[in-house]
Amino acid sequence: MTWLLMAILSAVFAGLTSILAKCGIKKTDSDLATALRTLVVLVFSWIMVFVVGSADKITSIDEISLIFLILSGLATGASWICYFKALSMGDVNKVVPIDKSSTILTVLLAIICFGETVNLWVKLIGTALLAVGIFLMIEKKKTEAKKGSSAWMFYAVFAAIFAALTSILAKVGISGVESNLATAIRTGVVLIMAWIIVFAQGKQKGIKNLDRKELLFISLSGVATGASWLCYYYAIQNGVVSVVVPIDKMSILVAVTFSYFVFKEKLSKKAVLGLVLMLLGTLAMAIFS
Numbered sequence: 446m447t448w449l450l451m452a453i454l455s456a457v458f459a460g461l462t463s464i465l466a467k468c469g470i471k472k473t474d475s476d477l478a479t480a481l482r483t484l485v486v487l488v489f490s491w492i493m494v495f496v497v498g499s500a501d502k503i504t505s506i507d508e509i510s511l512i513f514l515i516l517s518g519l520a521t522g523a524s525w526i527c528y529f530k531a532l533s534m535g536d537v538n539k540v541v542p543i544d545k546s547s548t549i550l551t552v553l554l555a556i557i558c559f560g561e562t563v564n565l566w567v568k569l570i571g572t573a574l575l576a577v578g579i580f581l582m583i584e585k586k587k588t589e590a591k592k593g594s595s596a597w598m599f600y601a602v603f604a605a606i607f608a609a610l611t612s613i614l615a616k617v618g619i620s621g622v623e624s625n626l627a628t629a630i631r632t633g634v635v636l637i638m639a640w641i642i643v644f645a646q647g648k649q650k651g652i653k654n655l656d657r658k659e660l661l662f663i664s665l666s667g668v669a670t671g672a673s674w675l676c677y678y679y680a681i682q683n684g685v686v687s688v689v690v691p692i693d694k695m696s697i698l699v700a701v702t703f704s705y706f707v708f709k710e711k712l713s714k715k716a717v718l719g720l721v722l723m724l725l726g727t728l729a730m731a732i733f734s
Contacts, residue, residue, distance in 0.1 A: 460699020485667025
């Protein structure tokens, strides 16, 4: 059950990513921050490839796997861009729950696409608990109603949709491919996509004015992301997608806890109930699937 441990570690590192990234985009443009983070992730990923000695296997990857890895990378890039745009506009404990709703779509797609129907009712009940929990956690700040700005929610929803596609495409793409190598290839695609967007909008000029403290947090979030990805795609390759994804998405526990202590973003009783339901749904699928 090594894949189960990897899924848990993936959640921990992913939760740290959200907090570190939030600290790094207070002044820095979110698209530029995403591109810089991805550069760190790419370096981290390839270091791991050479450490495990899988670099020479790149020539043996078949065309189908390569295509799906590229598609997965594109979906990841789109998800990241939307996610960090949402983070730059809204509270961590508001954005993260919506992003984690990708779990619901991913589980359903895994059941349909991969036939993961073992203990189907447990998965469906767990998914229902996740859905209710997410709904309870999605709140609008009172100040937001006055400002009339809910653009962050739009970006958060699209981040969730692309994140769900990422998991399904990656599962197909990493079949027969060493997980660290697959992660490195996908990251390369994300990097290209991220920098194309930066240059298309002329945001590369912001590099000259980067705050050193924010650059440090962006770099650290990149390392956390790299660690999360390596654990996540190992778990995806060797485990059950409909179980791995819900566990990974419980990074929300880490994110919400840190947001409380770091950003003083408190949860209402309603949101706490939602978080508990999400945890119960995840535990049900992890234990009984």
